Amino acid sequence: MDGPPESDQCSVCHGGFNTPCQANCSHWFCGNCIMLVWHHGSALQPCKCPLCRRQITLLVPTEASLSQRNTPEVAEILGKVETYNRYFGGQSRGLIQRMQDLPFLLRRLLREVLDPRRSLPLVIRARVIVATILTGAYILSPVDFIPEAIFGIVGLLDDLLITLVVFLHIATIYRSVLYRRHGGS
Numbered sequence: 108m109d110g111p112p113e114s115d116q117c118s119v120c121h122g123g124f125n126t127p128c129q130a131n132c133s134h135w136f137c138g139n140c141i142m143l144v145w146h147h148g149s150a151l152q153p154c155k156c157p158l159c160r161r162q163i164t165l166l167v168p169t170e171a172s173l174s175q176r177n178t179p180e181v182a183e184i185l186g187k188v189e190t191y192n193r194y195f196g197g198q199s200r201g202l203i204q205r206m207q208d209l210p211f212l213l214r215r216l217l218r219e220v221l222d223p224r225r226s227l228p229l230v231i232r233a234r235v236i237v238a239t240i241l242t243g244a245y246i247l248s249p250v251d252f253i254p255e256a257i258f259g260i261v262g263l264l265d266d267l268l269i270t271l272v273v274f275l276h277i278a279t280i281y282r283s284v285l286y287r288r289h290g291g292s
Contacts, residue, residue, distance in 0.1 A: 109218075110169045111135035118158055119144060126172045126184045131165040132156045133211045138168060138184040145191060153195040161207060165196045167215070167285055189290030196286040205275055212278040215285070231284055235277050242273045 111127050112135075119140035126138035134156055136144075141163070145154040153162045166188050175181040200208075219225040220232060246266045255262030 110171060126168065126175075126181050128166045128168045128172070128188055129211075130156055130163040130167075131208050131211050132159050132161040132163065133214075134158050138166070138172065138188050141166065142184070142187045142191065153191075162204070163195075164200065164204070164208075165282065165285060165289075166191055167289055192286060192290030196290060205278065208282070209274060209278050212281050212285075213274065216277065216281040219281075227284065231280060234280060238273050238277055242270055245269055 111124055111129075115124075115135060116122060117124055117127075117137045117140050118134070119136055122137075124135065124137055127135050128138045128141060129135050130141070136157075141154070144157060145163075148154050153164050155161065156163055168185060168188055172181060172185065176185060216227075216235065219227045220235060246269070251262060252265040253262045
């Protein structure tokens with residue numbers, strides 16, 4: 108699914124999606140509508156999602172929107188989205204923001220890795236696969252920092268911590284790909 112659900116509507120204009128963009132909180136908006144929300148507030152800081160009130164630090168247009176880039180209206184909206192991403196997409200965020208972005212980024216990454224028509228760079232694809240395999244091998248291996256045989260359920264903490272760190276690393280790599288792809292330099 109590259110676009111918003113068929114029965115969904117933009118929560119700003121309450122109409123069908125025109126140049127749909129997905130925010131890092133996973134909500135969908137018309138590209139122009141979310142730019143109006145941003146300009147209505149302070150243009151010096153990222154806008155907040157009208158639905159969940161999380162800061163929007165990355166907007167990802169659909170492939171269909173990108174393919175219509177030659178239309179002047181769509182090109183203008185995509186230009187605004189790229190400007191927004193340039194301003195706010197590359198900022199370093201805290202751990203809480205990174206963990207909140209984790210489901211959005213991992214879901215998009217999984218779709219991109221499994222879809223052969225997507226253009227994820229080979230080096231990035233290899234890094235994701237190697238990190239996932241090494242994490243699986245660590246979890247399945249009997250060698251642990253905190254052994255489960257001695258500490259019981261507490262011994263699972265190192266496995267969970269390693270998994271979380273690897274997921275955050277993979278999400279950061281993929282976020283940088285999205286940032287470069289949609290407005291970053």
